[in-house]
Amino acid sequence: MAKRSIVPFGPQHPVLPEPVHLDLILEDETVVGAVPSIGFIHRGLEKLVEKKDYKQYVYIAERVCGICSVGHGIGYCEAVEKVMDVEVPTRADYLRTIWMELSRLHSHLLWLGLLADAMGFESLFMDSWRIREKILDMFEKTTGSRLILSVVCVGGVLKDVDSGMLNEILRVTEELKKEMKPVIDTFLNDYTVQSRLKGLGVMTRDQAVSAGAVGPMLRGSGEPYDVRALGYAAYKDLTFEPVTAQAGDAYARCEVRLKEILQSLDLLREAIEKIPEGPISVPVKGNPSGEYFMRIEQPRGEAIYYVKGNGTKFLDRFRLRTPTTSNIPPMVDMLKGCQMADVPVLILTIDPCVSCTER
Amino acid sequence: MLHYDASSCNGCDIEVLDCLTPKYDLERFGVINTGDPFQADMLLITGGVNSQTESVVKQLYSQMPEPKVVIAVGICACTGGVFKECYNIKGGIDTVIPVDVYVPGCAARPESIIDGVMKAIRILDEKRAAAIKDRR
Numbered sequence: 001m002a003k004r005s006i007v008p009f010g011p012q013h014p015v016l017p018e019p020v021h022l023d024l025i026l027e028d029e030t031v032v033g034a035v036p037s038i039g040f041i042h043r044g045l046e047k048l049v050e051k052k053d054y055k056q057y058v059y060i061a062e063r064v065c066g067i068c069s070v071g072h073g074i075g076y077c078e079a080v081e082k083v084m085d086v087e088v089p090t091r092a093d094y095l096r097t098i099w100m101e102l103s104r105l106h107s108h109l110l111w112l113g114l115l116a117d118a119m120g121f122e123s124l125f126m127d128s129w130r131i132r133e134k135i136l137d138m139f140e141k142t143t144g145s146r147l148i149l150s151v152v153c154v155g156g157v158l159k160d161v162d163s164g165m166l167n168e169i170l171r172v173t174e175e176l177k178k179e180m181k182p183v184i185d186t187f188l189n190d191y192t193v194q195s196r197l198k199g200l201g202v203m204t205r206d207q208a209v210s211a212g213a214v215g216p217m218l219r220g221s222g223e224p225y226d227v228r229a230l231g232y233a234a235y236k237d238l239t240f241e242p243v244t245a246q247a248g249d250a251y252a253r254c255e256v257r258l259k260e261i262l263q264s265l266d267l268l269r270e271a272i273e274k275i276p277e278g279p280i281s282v283p284v285k286g287n288p289s290g291e292y293f294m295r296i297e298q299p300r301g302e303a304i305y306y307v308k309g310n311g312t313k314f315l316d317r318f319r320l321r322t323p324t325t326s327n328i329p330p331m332v333d334m335l336k337g338c339q340m341a342d343v344p345v346l347i348l349t350i351d352p353c354v355s356c357t358e359r
Numbered sequence: 360m361l362h363y364d365a366s367s368c369n370g371c372d373i374e375v376l377d378c379l380t381p382k383y384d385l386e387r388f389g390v391i392n393t394g395d396p397f398q399a400d401m402l403l404i405t406g407g408v409n410s411q412t413e414s415v416v417k418q419l420y421s422q423m424p425e426p427k428v429v430i431a432v433g434i435c436a437c438t439g440g441v442f443k444e445c446y447n448i449k450g451g452i453d454t455v456i457p458v459d460v461y462v463p464g465c466a467a468r469p470e471s472i473i474d475g476v477m478k479a480i481r482i483l484d485e486k487r488a489a490a491i492k493d494r495r
Contacts, residue, residue: 018372019363019412040411041366044445051444063441066370066466110373113380129380136377147370147466355369 004032009343018354020347026340034335036328042358046318053313054080054288055154064320065356066147067110070096070103071298072356073152076318078232079294079307080154086284090234092156094275097234098169099142099149101264101271105176106135107299108257108264111351112187115254118344119196124186131179138172141165156281166272173265180265184258197251201334201346204248211330214323215301216260217350220253222246227297238270250349257351287313298323300351322356361399362392363419366448367406370466371433375403378476383469390476396422401479405467407435408455409447420456426486428459428479432472437461 009022019040025033048060061076062069074096081088113128136146142161143149151158161169187193203213208221218225219242226242228235243259245252288309295304301323308317327350338346362375378385379392393399396419408416420429431452434440439450452458459482462475 018369019415040409040415041406042409042411042447043366043407043442044447045442048442048445060441063368063370063465066368066373069368069370126381129377130382133377133380133382145466146468147373148368353369355367 020354029340034332041355045359049315049318068298069148070099075296075305077154079292079305082292083288083290089279091278092280093234095157101268104264104299108261118348155284160280173268200250202249212326213330214326216256219244220256221248227295227302253349324353324357362403366409371405378469400427403430404452405432407439407448428483430460430479431458432462433467434465
C-alpha cells in the first residue's frame with residue numbers, strides 16, 4: 001500500500017472565491033478520502049429572526065447569499081404568506097418568476113465561467129461573464145440594484161415592471177440565445193473541455209438519490225426531480241419539463257446547466273407573454289401564527305424554508321436547508337478515487353455556495 | 360491583489376470578480392488577482408469577521424510583504440452591516456487588522472470597488488516612497 005498523506009485544501013484558495021476547507025487524504029496522486037470542515041462564513045442569520053420583525057427579515061433572508069438572493073427572498077416570503085393565508089396577486093407571482101429565472105441564468109453563467117476558470121480555459125471564463133453582465137444590467141434596469149435586488153416583500157413585490165421594460169427583457173433573451181450558441185458549443189463539443197470533464201466523478205442514479213443530491217447534481221444522474229414542477233409562484237401556468245442527462249459525470253452536470261439556461265430563456269419568454277395586468281401586492285395585516293415548510297428550486301437545487309410564527313411580529317424559528325448542504329455528502333463520495341488535479345473541478349461541479357450553507 | 364472572503368454573502372465577492380472581467384477590467388490599471396499572499400501587496404476583504412475567519416485574516420495579513428494596503432469591500436467589511444447583530448460577527452475588518460480604504464455598498468458596485476482600488480494604489484505608492492526614504 002502506498003503511503004498516505006494529507007493535503008489541506010483551503011480555506012483561502014485561488015480556485016474558489018469562498019472559503020471552504022477540505023482535508024484530502026492522498027495515496028500518491030489519488031484521493032482516497034476527503035474530510036470537509038465548514039463554518040468559515042457562519043454568521044448566525046437564523047437567530048436574527050428574533051431581533052428583526054417578519055417583514056424586515058425579508059432583507060436578511062435575501063442576504064443569505066448574494067447569488068441566489070431573489071430565490072431566498074421568494075422562499076421566505078412564500079412560507080410566511082402560506083402561514084398567514086395571504087393570496088398573492090397573479091402579476092406579483094409572474095414578476096417573481098421572471099426575476100427568479102433571470103437569477104438562475106446569471107447563476108448558471110457564473111458557474112460556467114468558474115468551471116472554465118478551474119479548467120484553465122481563461123477566454124471561456126471571460127466570455128461567460130461578459131454575457132452574464134447583460135442579465136445584471138436587466139436587474140439594474142428593473143430593480144435598481146445588480147445583485148441583491150430587495151424587490152420581494154410579504155404580500156407581493158415592491159416594484160412593477162412596465163410593458164416597455166418587459167419587451168426589453170424579451171429582446172435581451174433573444175440576444176442571449178444567439179450569444180449563448182458559441183459558448184454552449186464550446187462547452188459541449190470542445191476537445192479540451194471533454195477531456196477534462198468526461199468520465200470525471202461518475203455518480204449513478206441510485207448513488208445520487210441515496211446520498212441525497214439535489215438540483216443539477218441529481219438531474220445530471222438521470223433523476224427528473226425539479227421542485228419547479230410542483231408549481232409554486234407562476235410555474236403552474238408555464239410549460240415545464242425537468243432537464244436531465246444520463247451519464248452522471250461532470251460533463252453531464254455541465255450539460256444539464258447549459259440546457260437549463262436555454263430552458264430559462266424559454267420560460268422567461270412564456271412568462272412575459274402570459275403576464276396579466278393587475279396589482280403587484282396586497283396589504284398584509286396581523287402577525288404570523290403557525291408553521292409551514294416551503295420548497296423552491298434554486299439554481300443549485302432544492303431549498304427548504306421552514307417558518308414558525310407565534311402570533312407576535314417576531315418569528316419563533318426560521319430554518320433554511322440549502323442545496324449545497326445536501327450536495328456535500330455526494331461530493332465527498334465523488335472525490336474518492338479521483339486525481340488530486342481534478343479536485344477543484346469536481347468541487348465546482350456541485351456549484352458550492354458556502355455562504356448559503358453556513359449562513 | 361489578494362482577495363479573501365471573511366464572512367460575506369457572496370454578493371461583494373462576485374462583484375470583486377466582476378471587476379476582473381471584460382466589462383470593468385481592473386487589469387488595465389496593472390492590478391492582477393493572485394491566490395498567493397506572499398506575492399500580494401493589496402489585501403481585499405469582503406464580509407465581517409467571525410470567530411473562525413479572524414485567525415485566517417490575521418495570518419494572511421502577516422504573510423504579505425511590506426508595504427501593504429487593506430481594502431474593506433462592502434458595508435459588512437466596513438462595520439458589520441446588517442449582520443452586526445448576529446452572535447457570530449465581531450464587526451468590521453478593522454477590529455482585527457488596520458484598514459486603509461473602506462468601500463461601502465451592499466453589494467459594493469464594481470465602479471466603487473475600482474475607485475477603492477485606485478485610492479489604495481495611491482496609498483501604496485506613498486507607503487513605498489516613505490519606506491525608501493526611511494532606508495536612506
